[in-house]
Amino acid sequence: MTPKEFVEGFYKEKQDLLNEYLSQDSQTEVSTLIKSMGLNKEQSEILEKLLDSSFTDIFYSILLGLDGCTSIGELTQQQFTVLDEDNNQICGEEHLGEVEALAYKYFHEED
Secondary structure, three states, X not given: OOXXXXXXXXHHHHHHHHHHHHOOOXXXXXXXXXXXXXXXXHHHHHHHHHHHXXXXXXXXXXXXXXXXXXXXXXXXXXXXXXXXXXXXXEEOHHHOOHXXXXXXXXXXXXX
């Protein structure tokens, strides 16, 4: 796995969650709660933007935290080494700042 594939996976997960939660056919707890609110079209659009923005902040922050560009919670800011199952480095010294740059592209330029 490459850093690009790793970040793409996070971005796809964000999009999939958003689509699942907002789907009329979904049976997730979140989608059930959303449906129970009985929102009109304008309110639904606001909720979609709110969820999209929240998910962007969450996934982007996690990726930057792993890349060492920000702290995670109360932890000291540090770079983590992430390896795939084949022991390929996804983030760490070999790819310093690469996950951050890709995350910005996917989460802030793609939207």
